[in-house]
Amino acid sequence: xxxxxxxxxxxxxxxxxxxxxxxxxxxxxxxxxxxxxxxxxxxxxxxxxxxxxxxxxxxxxxxxxxxxxxxxxxxxxxxxxxxxxxxxxxxxxxxxxxxxxxxxxxxxxxxxxxxxxxxxxxxxxxxxxxxxxxxxxxxxxxxxxxxxxxxxxxxxxxxxxxxxxxxxxxxxxxxxxxxxxxxxxxxxxxxxxxxxxxxxxxxxxxxxxxxxxxxxxxxxxxxxxxxxxxxxxxxxxxxxxxxxxxxxxxxxxxxxxxxxxxxxxxxxxxxxxxxxx
Numbered sequence: 001x002x003x004x005x006x007x008x009x010x011x012x013x014x015x016x017x018x019x020x021x022x023x024x025x026x027x028x029x030x031x032x033x034x035x036x037x038x039x040x041x042x043x044x045x046x047x048x049x050x051x052x053x054x055x056x057x058x059x060x061x062x063x064x065x066x067x068x069x070x071x072x073x074x075x076x077x078x079x080x081x082x083x084x085x086x087x088x089x090x091x092x093x094x095x096x097x098x099x100x101x102x103x104x105x106x107x108x109x110x111x112x113x114x115x116x117x118x119x120x121x122x123x124x125x126x127x128x129x130x131x132x133x134x135x136x137x138x139x140x141x142x143x144x145x146x147x148x149x150x151x152x153x154x155x156x157x158x159x160x161x162x163x164x165x166x167x168x169x170x171x172x173x174x175x176x177x178x179x180x181x182x183x184x185x186x187x188x189x190x191x192x193x194x195x196x197x198x199x200x201x202x203x204x205x206x207x208x209x210x211x212x213x214x215x216x217x218x219x220x221x222x223x224x225x226x227x228x229x230x231x232x233x234x235x236x237x238x239x240x241x242x243x244x245x246x247x248x249x250x251x252x253x254x255x256x257x258x259x260x261x262x263x264x265x266x267x268x269x270x271x272x273x274x275x276x277x
Contacts (some may be wrong), residue, residue, distance in 0.1 A: 001039050001186035002268070005032075005149070007060040013051050014041060015184070020051035028064030029238040032140060037148040038189045061117035062151055062185045065238050068115060069230055070136070070155050070173070072105040073098050074221045074245030104221055106230055107169060109155065109243060110179035116154075121277040123177030124256050128158035131256045133274075134246040135200040135264040137192070137216055139196065139223055140185050142239045145231040147223060149185040151194060152264050152272040153176070153243040156180075177277060181241065186269045191223060196267045200248045203261040209253055214247040221245070 004015040012023040012031055025096075034040050079133045116122050124131040133154050140149035156179065162172035186192075199213035214263045223244065230242055256262075260276040 001042075002186055003038070004184040004186055004270070005062060006054075006184045007062050009055040011051075011054075013054055014045065014048065016045060020054060021045060021048035022051045023048065024249065028062075030067070032064065032066075032148065032185070033142050033239045035142050035144055035146040035148065037142075038187050041187060048126060058252045059117055060228060061112075061115045061120075061180070061182050063112045063113050063115050063181060063241060066109040066240050067108065067112070067179070067236065068138075068153075068179055068241045068243065070107055070109040070153075070243040071221065071226050071245045072107065074104065074219050074226075075247035099220065104226055104229055106226070107173060109173060114176060114179060116177060116180035116274060118180070118182035118272050118274070120180065120274060121177065122154060122156050122180050122262070122274045123175070123277045124156070124163070124258070125158045125171075125175055128172070129255065130160035130252075131156070131158050132250050132254065133157075133200065133202070133256065133264070135198050135248050135265055135266075135272075136243040136246050137196070137198060138181055139227065139242040139244060140239070141227055141230075141236070143236055143241060145227055147191070147227060149187045149277050150239070150266075150269060151181050151185045152183075152266050152269055153241070154262065154264055154272060154274060155243050155246065156181040180274050182272050183270050184212075192266075192268055196218075197244075197265075198248060198267075199265045201263045202250070202256070203263070204257065204259070205206045209260075210250050212248040212250070218247050219245065227266070 081248035158172040194217040202210040
C-alpha cells in the first residue's frame with residue numbers, strides 16, 4: 001500500500017488510506033533519508049497515534065534541507081518548445097542534440113529555503129516578458145541514490161530569457177519563487193505507472209485560460225537513468241529532489257500574469273496549487 005507523507009503543524013503526518021498518523025520523528029531529513037522508507041513506515045505504522053485535527057493551513061513544502069535539481073528536454077514536446085523559443089538566438093540545435101544525447105540535461109533549481117509549498121505564491125521575473133509554469137513529476141532520492149518517493153513539482157520558467165541565449169538558463173530557472181513542490185510525498189514500493197497522468201490548469205480571474213495533460217509514458221529518459229547521472233561525482237548527504245521534465249507546455253502566445261492560479265495534478269499524488277504573486 002502506498003503512503004502519503006505531509007509536513008504540517010510542525011509534524012510529519014503519514015496518510016494510510018483515509019487515516020492520518022503522527023510520526024514521532026520531526027526531522028524530515030532523518031525521516032526521508034532511508035533506502036527502505038516504505039518498509040520502515042509499514043513496520044512503524046501500528047505503533048503510531050492518529051493525528052487529531054491537523055492544521056492544514058500550516059501545510060509546508062515536503063522538503064528538509066535537500067537541494068532541488070531538474071532535468072530538461074526529457075519529453076519531445078519540451079524539446080520542440082525550447083527549440084521554438086530559442087530559434088532566433090541560434091540555440092535551437094542545442095536542444096535537439098541534448099534530446100538525442102546519452103547524457104541528459106541536468107541543472108540546479110533551488111535550495112530548500114526557496115521552495116514554495118502548495119497554496120503558496122510563486123513568482124514571475126520582472127525582467128521577463130514570457131513566463132510559464134512547468135508541471136513535473138519529482139523524484140525524492142536518498143543520499144545513496146535510491147528513489148523512495150514522488151511528489152509534484154512546478155518548474156517556473158522565464159522563456160524569453162532562456163530563448164535569448166541558452167547560457168541564460170540559470171537566470172531563467174533560478175530565482176525567488178521559481179520552484180514549488182507538494183502537497184505531499186507519495187511513498188510506494190513500486191514506481192508510478194508509465195501511464196500516470198500529469199495535468200495542469202491555469203485560471204485567470206476564475207476563468208480557465210489553459211488546460212493540458214500528458215502521461216509519464218511520453219518521457220524519453222528513465223528515472224534511474226536521470227538519478228545515476230545526477231549522482232555522478234556529486235554527493236547529497238540528506239538526499240535530493242529531481243524534477244523530471246515536462247510535456248505540458250502552453251503555446252507561445254501564452255504568458256503568466258500576476259493573480260493567475262496554477263493547478264497541477266498528478267494521478268496518485270494529489271494537486272499542487274499555487275498563485276502567481
